[in-house]
Amino acid sequence: xxxxxxxxxxxxxxxxxxxxxxxxxQVPLRLxxxxxxxxxxxxxxxxxxxxxxxREEMGALPTMLVSGLVAAAVGLLLGVIIYRLAGLYLAMAxxxxxxxxxxxxxxxxxxxxxPVGLFGVFTNLTMGLLFxxxxxxxxxxxxxxxxxxxxxITTVREDPELAASMGVNVRAYRLTAFVVSGFLGxxxxxxxxxxxxAVGLQDVSFHLVVVALTTIIxxxxxxxxxxxxxxxxxxxxxxxxxxxxxxxxxxxxxxxxLAAIFLPTGLYGLWCSVRRWLVDRMRPRPRPRPxxxxxxxxxxxxxxxxQEVAAR
Amino acid sequence: MQELVAIASLGSVYLLFALGxxxxxxxxxxxxxxxxxxxxxxAYGCYExxxxxxxxxxxxxxxxxxxxxxxxxxxxxxxxxxVRRRATSERAAETRILIGGIGVAMLPIALASHQTKNLAFGxxxxxxxxxxxxxxxxxxxxxxxxxxxxAAGAAAALAWYLRRTRAGLALRSLGVDDQVAAxxxxxxxxxxxxxxxxxxxxxxxxGVLLTLNLGAISAExxxxxxxKAFACVVLGGVGSTVGVVVGCFTLAASEVWVLTQxxxxxxxxxxxxxxxxxxxxxPQGIFGRQEVRRV
Numbered sequence: 001x002x003x004x005x006x007x008x009x010x011x012x013x014x015x016x017x018x019x020x021x022x023x024x025x026q027v028p029l030r031l032x033x034x035x036x037x038x039x040x041x042x043x044x045x046x047x048x049x050x051x052x053x054x055r056e057e058m059g060a061l062p063t064m065l066v067s068g069l070v071a072a073a074v075g076l077l078l079g080v081i082i083y084r085l086a087g088l089y090l091a092m093a094x095x096x097x098x099x100x101x102x103x104x105x106x107x108x109x110x111x112x113x114x115p116v117g118l119f120g121v122f123t124n125l126t127m128g129l130l131f132x133x134x135x136x137x138x139x140x141x142x143x144x145x146x147x148x149x150x151x152x153i154t155t156v157r158e159d160p161e162l163a164a165s166m167g168v169n170v171r172a173y174r175l176t177a178f179v180v181s182g183f184l185g186x187x188x189x190x191x192x193x194x195x196x197x198a199v200g201l202q203d204v205s206f207h208l209v210v211v212a213l214t215t216i217i218x219x220x221x222x223x224x225x226x227x228x229x230x231x232x233x234x235x236x237x238x239x240x241x242x243x244x245x246x247x248x249x250x251x252x253x254x255x256x257x258l259a260a261i262f263l264p265t266g267l268y269g270l271w272c273s274v275r276r277w278l279v280d281r282m283r284p285r286p287r288p289r290p291x292x293x294x295x296x297x298x299x300x301x302x303x304x305x306x307q308e309v310a311a312r
Numbered sequence: 313m314q315e316l317v318a319i320a321s322l323g324s325v326y327l328l329f330a331l332g333x334x335x336x337x338x339x340x341x342x343x344x345x346x347x348x349x350x351x352x353x354x355a356y357g358c359y360e361x362x363x364x365x366x367x368x369x370x371x372x373x374x375x376x377x378x379x380x381x382x383x384x385x386x387x388x389x390x391x392x393x394x395v396r397r398r399a400t401s402e403r404a405a406e407t408r409i410l411i412g413g414i415g416v417a418m419l420p421i422a423l424a425s426h427q428t429k430n431l432a433f434g435x436x437x438x439x440x441x442x443x444x445x446x447x448x449x450x451x452x453x454x455x456x457x458x459x460x461x462x463a464a465g466a467a468a469a470l471a472w473y474l475r476r477t478r479a480g481l482a483l484r485s486l487g488v489d490d491q492v493a494a495x496x497x498x499x500x501x502x503x504x505x506x507x508x509x510x511x512x513x514x515x516x517x518x519g520v521l522l523t524l525n526l527g528a529i530s531a532e533x534x535x536x537x538x539x540k541a542f543a544c545v546v547l548g549g550v551g552s553t554v555g556v557v558v559g560c561f562t563l564a565a566s567e568v569w570v571l572t573q574x575x576x577x578x579x580x581x582x583x584x585x586x587x588x589x590x591x592x593x594x595p596q597g598i599f600g601r602q603e604v605r606r607v
Contacts, residue, residue, distance in 0.1 A: 034407060085591060087406055088343050092542050093591050096584040099539060103581040206535050210414055217411050246426060253418025260412035261394045264404070 009127075011235055013195040016134045018231035020188035021208070022215040023141060026227050027184065028177035029216065030144075032157035034091045035178065036209050037078055040098035041071040041185025042192070043204030047105060049190035050118040050199045060125035060194060064133065067190035068183045075182020079175045095209060102204040117200030125194045133191070137184065141224045214252060218259045220266025229267050313450045315568050321456040321525065323564030324463035328518035330541035330556050331466055332384075332511025335474075338551025339487040340504045341406070342392055344384070345413030347515055347541070348534025353420040354379040354516030355435070355523040356428070356531070362437035369440050373520055380516020381509040387416050388508040393501065417534070425531040434528035435520070442524065459521045466514055471553040483507065487551055536580065543583035547590050549600025558598060562586075 005012070024038030045067040052058045052066060082093050105112045112118065144153060155163040156173045164170050193199045215234055220226020238248055263270060329351060337343045354376040361367065361375060391412045399405035442453040474480040483503050485493040490500055523529050544563050548555025566582045590597060 081588075081592060085595070087403060088410065089546075089591060089595070091410060092539075092546070093587060095539065096543075096587040100581055100584045103578065103584070107577045210418070213411055213414065247422065249418055249422035249425070253415050253422060256415030256418065257391055257412055260408045260415055261391065261398065264398065264400070264408070 008239075010195075011239065013127075013130065013191075015231055015235040016130055017188050017192045017195065018211075018215060018235050019134055019228055020137060020184055020191065021212050022219070022227040022231050023137065023224060024181045024183075024185035024188060025212045026216050026221060026224070027141065027144075028181045029221050030153055030157060031173055031177040032160065033083075033174055033177045034087060035094045035181060036091055036213070037075060037094040037097050037178065038181045038185035038188075039208045039212060040094070040101040040204070041075055041182040042189035042208065043098070043101040043105060044071045044074055044182075045186030045189030046193045046199045046203045047108070047112050047118070047189075048186070049193045050121045051111060053121045053123055053194075054118060058123070060123040060129060063123060063194070064187060064190050068187040071186020071189070072179050072183035075178045075180075075185075076175065078182075079178025083171065083174045083178065095206070098204070098209060099206065102201065102206075105201060105204050113200075115201060117198060119198045121193050121197045121199065123194055125191075130191060130195070133187070137187070138224055138228070145223060210256075214256050214259075216266070218255060218263070218266055220268030222265065223268055226266045226268040233267075313448075315572065317450055317452055317456060319561065319564045319568050321459050322568065323561035324459045325518050325522045325525070326537075326540060326544055326560040326564060327463040327467060327557060328459075328514050328521070329537055330544045330560055331470055331553070332514040333538075333541050334545040334548070334550065334553075334556045335470065336507050336511050337545065339483045340500070340507055341402075341487070341490070342388075342409055342504070342508070343406075343413070343542075344387070344392075344508070344511070345410055345538065346387055346417035347413075347511070348536075348538035349417035349420050350380050350383050350512050350534075351515045351519040351522075351537060352424060352529065352531055352534040353383055353519075355519035355529055356420075356424045356433065358435055358520055358523075359433045359437075360427075362435060367438060369438060369524070372435065372438060373517055376516040376520040377513040378516070380519070381513035383420070384508045384512020384515070385505060387413075387512075388505055391416055392508075393504070421531050421534065428531060430531065432528040432530040435523050436527070440524065453525075455521065455524045459525065462517060462521065466517075467553060467557050470510075474553060479503075484551075539587075540583045543586045543590075546597055547586055549597025552597070552599040555597055555599035 028035040049067040215230035219230025357379040395408045442455045544559035548559030
């Protein structure tokens with residue numbers, strides 16, 4: 001096991017970074033904010049952390065915090081500017097933001113190393129700290145997927161007007177999505193720089209948007225488990241698919257298309273459906289007689305929100 | 313003056329490319345993220361064809377249009393139609409169409425990158441030499457003239473079709489409310505197929521003209537062009553043909569101006585700046601009448 005771990009250390013690190021990057025896009029998606037700004041935040045975190053380490057000789061933990069906070073601040077600023085937009089317009093505006101970060105990185109002179117990038121970013125980052133950070137983030141994200149907060153988030157996504165009428169501050173939730181997305185993206189970019197000890201233009205490219213979206217769509221868009229499944233799948237697929245090494249992009253494209261058409265809830269959603277179906281099959285239940293009342297439906301977002309208000 | 317020629321030919325390439333994108337988005341609600349891939353594939357298809365046999369440029373243009381139209385139609389039938397059939401809501405469909413488009417775009421681009429080893433490819437094998445005329449100290453090439461003529465013709469034809477014909481009216485009504493349009497007996501699928509085929513054909517034509525103009529393009533050229541076209545469409549206003557024309561030439565003029573004022577590194581940022589500025593100041597664009605859906 002440890003030999004396997006040592007030889008695949010780079011892949012393990014890449015998986016952890018990919019999880020954070022995927023979450024930086026998934027968290028706003030869960031709030032109905034179709035923002036891809038996480039990729040730009042990733043670039044900001046990547047370059048900020050490189051500068052902090054090279055110029056200030058900062059340690060790993062403070063670098064991570066500062067990079068995340070800087071990206072979160074930029075995310076807040078972006079959110080204040082464009083939180084009114086919805087759907088495709090928001091997606092395209094945030095893609096423009098990502099590419100703007102790329103152009104700034106290209107023209108950044110000594111701060112970004114231009115087309116060459118920055119090298120030799122060494123810190124005291126340990127695998128324990130890396131794992132700990134990702135686990136902590138996953139726990140925090142999990143807390144937004146259970147209980148009261150989860151119901152509010154679902155309502156904000158599915159029916160903002162209803163949420164507003166129930167006293168949920170939709171605008172605050174949307175802005176929070178931008179900030180959290182910025183922080184997670186910045187953290188992912190910073191950890192990528194620290195594990196690779198270098199940063200370059202490939203860390204702020206359109207390709208990353210494709211990678212992050214692919215991860216979420218194939219894994220599942222509505223739970224952190226989906227992000228983890230997608231990140232593991234796409235980080236390890238190239239090493240498993242040695243046969244199609246040079247056709248990797250083609251295979252990825254095919255997977256994305258099939259997922260977009262046939263897997264509306266991703267692999268994790270598929271697993272949930274299969275599990276539910278199996279449980280239903282296993283459970284012996286009396287066959288409903290014709291004319292008896294239908295089985296109660298699962299509570300809708302509206303009902304959840306009503307219970308919420310009633311509980312106060 | 314030389315700048316004006318550059319603006320005219322660059323704006324015309326943007327226009328040929330953006331016309332189809334804008335029409336599909338404004339009428340059948342499909343923002344095709346694989347539009348750039350179609351553009352590149354048509355040029356690449358012509359490049360491969362030239363390896364086999366010599367062809368004159370007009371034939372190449374027709375081949376490019378056919379390649380583009382076929383690809384676009386296949387995408388519509390195999391991907392976007394399927395997504396729409398299975399989607400639960402309009403918003404879900406929108407997201408999935410965008411993602412499906414990104415996925416579809418990867419297929420031909422991966423193929424072309426693989427075959428060209430990521431190098432730029434051109435159409436020099438056709439033996440075509442653009443003749444260059446000098447008019448009053450300004451150099452104009454025959455390809456630039458052809459590009460401007462094609463773009464002007466396409467834009468005029470499309471504007472006339474949408475404004476003056478019954479079918480154009482049906483298409484526009486789909487953009488306003490497709491459910492009511494369906495009740496009036498408009499077959500959405502048929503119109504979607506036709507729109508996508510025309511859009512793809514125009515993108516293919518743009519691909520060959522730009523390749524002839526620049527000498528070579530690479531498999532990645534499509535992505536940058538897609539964002540630029542989006543900027544043009546947003547600036548002009550979704551669903552307005554006049555708007556797209558104005559948007560494309562505004563972007564071309566801004567880019568040429570930035571290119572002459574600064575080192576060439578900042579040019580790419582012009583279109584991003586335009587997207588931001590327009591979405592903030594006038595979300596419906598200059599000529600757009602549709603209000604952007606507010607949250």
